Structures are given as structure tokens and as C-alpha cells.
Amino acid sequence: MESAIPAYLETMRTRHKRVPDDYEPPYPSFVARYKPAVSRVVMAYFGVQYRGETPLAVLTEIAGLLAGEDGPSHWDRAHYVDQSGYETIVTVAYWGDVARFDAWFAPAREAWTGKARDGIGTFIEVLRPTVARHETLFSSPDRPEGVAVIAEGMSGEVQEHAYWGGMRDRIPLSQTDAMAPGGAPELIRDGARLRVTAHDNLCLIRSGQDWSDTESSERKLYLDDVEPVLREGMDFLRDDGLGIGCYANRYMHVLAADGSASEKSYGQSWWKSLAALERWAESHPTHVKIFGAAMKYLSTLGPSAKLRLYHEVTVAAADEQFFEYRNCHPKTGMLAAVETVSA
Template sequence: MESAIPLHLETPRTRHKRVPDDYQPPYPSFVARYKPSVNRVVMAYFGLQYRGTAAAAATDALAEIAARFAAEGGPSHWDRAQYVDQAGYENVVSVAYWDDIARFDKWFASAREAWTGAQPEGIGTFIEVLRPTVARHETLFSSLGRPEGVAAISGGMSGEVQEHAYWGGMRDRIPLSQTGPMSPGGNPELIRDGARLRVKAHDNLCLIRSGQDWSDTETSERKLYLDDVEPVLREGMDFLRDDGLGIGCYANRYMRVLAAGGDASEKSYGQSWWKSLAALERWAESHPSHVRIFGAAMKYLSTLGPSAKLRLYHEVTVAAADEQFFEYLNCHAKTGMLAAVETVAA
């Protein structure tokens, strides 16, 4: 049994874990392992927003950003997902990952100007970037063999880890939790730069990407997931999207991952911005919308046992103020972190 915190990031604790040292989790889970030389990672969300009449221009813009990803200095891994937001706009989000900050910075200068500098009429674009130290970040996977998200740029995966399957495990897997509370500081502010809107968030903003992959499931398990679990998950994701501000969730997207050819895959993920890790923890532990998700998932897993083929994962980051960048062009007021400053923007 390994610790989720890698050996080179372990430090004497001034804040205790939620479980004793001899805790044994009831089932295996794994985390991404970076090379010790990797100090920071970059997770950059390039979003595009449009209605039906702008579909052709949207296709061109998506092809352009894909070409930039493939150019020199581009990400080591990227994926793309789609959803329709609360205002009825199609959104396509291309998420790119780097483990070399200098390479990203050199690449990003021109990519930013191309993406949020100007777009055809009817197209909105946004860039949401975190560049955390690895001490501010954690991952968790239910199985090995198919890394997703930021784990795709890691050096590999761990063996079975101890810190999971209990409330508080998410915090305990973040190396900074050994000594720091990761409390938020300040409030989001809007900065106008011509047509661009930038959001200056605050210290210890929290991001979660939490995914599901049912591509390996067979007929009966797929039906069980799609009929009994996914609708409950979608209901919870819609709650966070529509009413999350009241509990500290600035914005939530529940997206279907797109395959290389652009068709919907059998993968999805929720991605949300939170005022704090504590706010995310409170929702996960006690809010009725997540209690229902958890209950449906536990019933599913207890029914299938070890034969379950559904793959689950997540990544959670608590970012310092200087590790964040949010910029929006021609997007509606509830897009991403704009929702956190909607009254100011108006």
C-alpha cells in the first residue's frame, strides 16, 4: 500500500489525515505519478461558444486550435468535449496539458491572441488556465491502463494507494494539505480589456474534472449505468450549473468527450470551478444532489462487484492566485468564471 503523496513531496505533517495510519481501503485505487523533476503542470481549457448559424465558423476555429496544438511547443496531450449550456449555446472545449512551463509560455503568446484576440461574428471564445505546482494537485483512478486528463502527461501510475474511499481523501491526497488549510482569499474581480473580459479570481480557487468511461462495459452493465446512474449524475451536474453559486460552485460543465473524428465517445466528465476545496467537500459529503449520485454509484458497484467495467477518475487542483488565467471574448455572462462576477459585469 502506497501513499498518494509521492515520497519527494512528503513533509512532516502539521495537519492530520482523516484516517489512521493503519487504514485499509475497501477497494483499490491509483494516482498519477510525475517524474520528480516535474514541478508544475499546465491545464489549459480553450472553449468555443456558438449557436447553430455559426457552425461553419466554429468548425474552422476548432481546426485552427488543433493545428496549433500540433505545432512546435504544443501540449503533450489534449482532448475535446462538447455540451449545451444553460443559455442554449453549443460549447466545445479543447483541454491541453503541459509539464514544461517555459514551453507553454512560448507557445501561448501567439495562441492566446489567435483565440481570444478576434473571432468571426457569432463565435465566443474563452481561455481558462491553471499552472499549479504538483503539490497543489491530486488525481484518482479506479483502474490502471487508460490515463485521462492531466494524468496522460505523467510518468506513470502508482500502485494501490491508501488515501481514498473516505470523506476527506481528496484533501489528504494533495501534498500541500500536510501543512496548509488551502483557504480561499478574496473575491473574483472583472477586468475589461477592450472586447476581452478577464477574471482575476482569488487565492486557492479549486478545479475538479471528474470523469466516467463506459466504453468497456457490456450490454447489461451499460444499460445499468445509462438507466440508473447517469440520469442521477446529470441531475446533480445540472444543479451545480444552475444553482451552484449558492454553495460555492462558480460554474459547472457536464461534457461528452469527443472522439478523434468529432463524434461523441462513451466518455463524459464534469468540470467545475469552486470557491474553495472546502466548498467542494461540503457538497460531496452532504448535499442532497451528491448524496443521490453517491447512492446510485454505490448501488451500481455493489450489484456488479469486481466485474464492473466502468472506469472512473478525477483530478483536483487548488491553485494559488498567480497560477490562474481566465479570459473571455463575446461569451454570455454565465460562461465559466464570468458567472462569479456577473453582477459586476452588468
């Protein structure tokens, strides 16, 4: 069994794992493996906020930018309705080469948030973490999602999962650093554009579900017994998460290439700290309920379950973040964090 932390990122621990060295998880899970030459990854979220008809021309515009020189190695697109009733489509793009991203980003940013669009808001949320500040986890090794698509491949079965604290233990920096948050979000006004400077050790999670391989009885079990509980928890974080350290949450339906809804979803949320995310996961009633429904589902189906689960978690340094919004309402993304700080 492998460690989730690749050998080249292992170091002498000053902070210990939550499980003993001989711990054996009850089921297999896998992590993405990057080439050792990849020191950073980039995850960039480009949002369109609107009411009414889908702004197809704007979506075509961002797709064209992403297809240009030095564009990302992978991108996908998802839709949700936010707490203020606005439709939002988010295109998230991934790079494994920061120099390529830097060459691409300046003109793309100007094209995206540098101009006004009547009745439409746009935003950019970017993290560019070192690989030591990032972890992934997959229930199956043969279908990568998100940032794992740009990795070299998947690991074998890893040890650090299926226990509270596994998420932290998979982050290489956790070997020596508590990754505590430092500072508070601040708002910078640049004409019509609003930028948020967050703080050290801001946490991002993207946590996804893929039920496209499920068949009738399993699909019914997931859609009737698990998904409603998951949605309830996601709605809590969206509407009331600020009180527990969740700045913003989006529960999104992944879109197919033709814009139709796929059988995949993911939650994406910004947290004050990894510790705040851990507290919600371990003890908050909404996540306890999600966890209970998922465990009942998996114990009922056992190894025959075809639902695929994954997540990616980043704890980003202050200089690895960029947030910019134009014509978006004040509870959009990290704007909600600034509103809370200034209230």
C-alpha cells in the same frame, strides 16, 4: 500500500489526515505519478461558444495551434450545452513543461481571443499549479485520462481514498496548509476581451466516466440508473451552484477524433474553495444521490464492473490562474463569479 503523496513531496504534517495510519480502503484506486523533475503542470481549456452549426474552421484553428512548436503533450475535446442554451466545445490541453507552455501561449492566446468571430465566443481558462497543489484518482491504472496522460505512470494501490476527506489528503500541500480561499473575483476589461482575476486557492475538478468497456447489462445499468442521477447533480451545479460555492459547472461528452460522441463524459467545475466542493460531496442531496446510485451499481457488479472512473483536483494559487473571454455571455465560466460579486 502506497501513499497518494509521493515520497519526495512528503513533509512533517501539521494537519492530520482524516483516517488512521492503519486504514485499509475497501477497493483499489491509483494516482498519477510525475517525474520528480516536473514541478508544475499546465491545464488549459480553450472554449468555443456558438448557436447553430458547429464552427469547424474554428476547431481546426485551435487544433493547428496545439500541433505547433511547444504545443501540449496531450489534449482532448468535449461538448456540452450550457445553461443559456449555447453549444460549447472545449479543447483541454496539458503540459508538463511550463517553459514550453509560456513559449507557446502568447501567440496562441492572441490568435484565440485576440480577434472577433461573428456569432462565436471564445475563451481561455488556464491553471498552472505546482504538483503540490494537485491530485488525481483512478479506478484502474491502465488507461490514464486528462492530466494523467502526461505523467510518467501510475502508482500502485494507494491508501487515501474511499472516505470523506480523501481528496484533500491526496493533495501534498494539505499536509501543512488549509488551502482557504482569499479575496474575491474581479473583472478586467481589455477592449473586447474580459479577464477575470479570481482569488487564492480557487479549486478546479475534472471528474470523468468511461463506459466504453461495459457490456449489455452493465451498460444498461449505468445508462438507466447512474447517468441520469449524475446528470441531475451536474445540472444543479450548472444552474444553481453559485449558492454553494460552485462558480461554474460543465457536464461534457468527450468527442472522438472525428468529432463524434464517445462513450466517455466528465464534469468540470470551478469552486470557491476545496472546502465548498467537499461540503457538496459529503452532504448535499444531489451528490448524496449520485453517491448512492454509484455505490449500488458497484456493489451489484463487484470486481466485474468495467466502468472506469477518475478525477483530477487542483487548488490553485492566485498567480497560477488565467481566465479570458471574448464575445461570451455573462454566465460563461468564471464570468458568472464576477457577475455574482458585482450584483
